[in-house]
Amino acid sequence: MAIEWISSEIPRDLKAFITVDNYGRFCMSMGARRALKLPEKTGFQLFLAYDKDERRIIVGKPGHVSIKGDVRPFKFDPRGYSSARPYIRKQNLYGPDLPQRFYLIGDGEASKQPYLAYPKGTYAFQLDE
Secondary structure (H helix, E strand, O other), X not given: OOOOOOOOOOOOOOOOEEEEOOOOEEEEOHHHHHHOOOOOOOOEEEEEEEEOXXXXXXXXXXXXXXXXXXXXXXXXXXXXXXXOHHHXXXXXXXXXXXXXXXXXXXXXXXXXXXXXXXXXXXXXXXXXX
């Protein structure tokens, strides 16, 4: 009788996405963290914007994007979580509207992709419907 050993290692999903979960948090996938060249074992900060017409979250790293006005970045913990309450309130989302998942468009900066008209240094994530 032949047996096949099973490894306890869990393959990581390296797709780049941001989730707004049922607990009111943003969750940045490891694939997204790597695509944006963010630290993998420490916290980080990001500016977030929402394109309501296209249903996209636009992300920019402090020091890499020019932000006008009094806009504070979201602080993500080492696990990649941050409160999404400001986004949830602004979009008037409720229990049945969550979770939401946004996938990275393309493989790099949004400004380098000719069909996306977003500022330099930003990344665009499209809502998965």
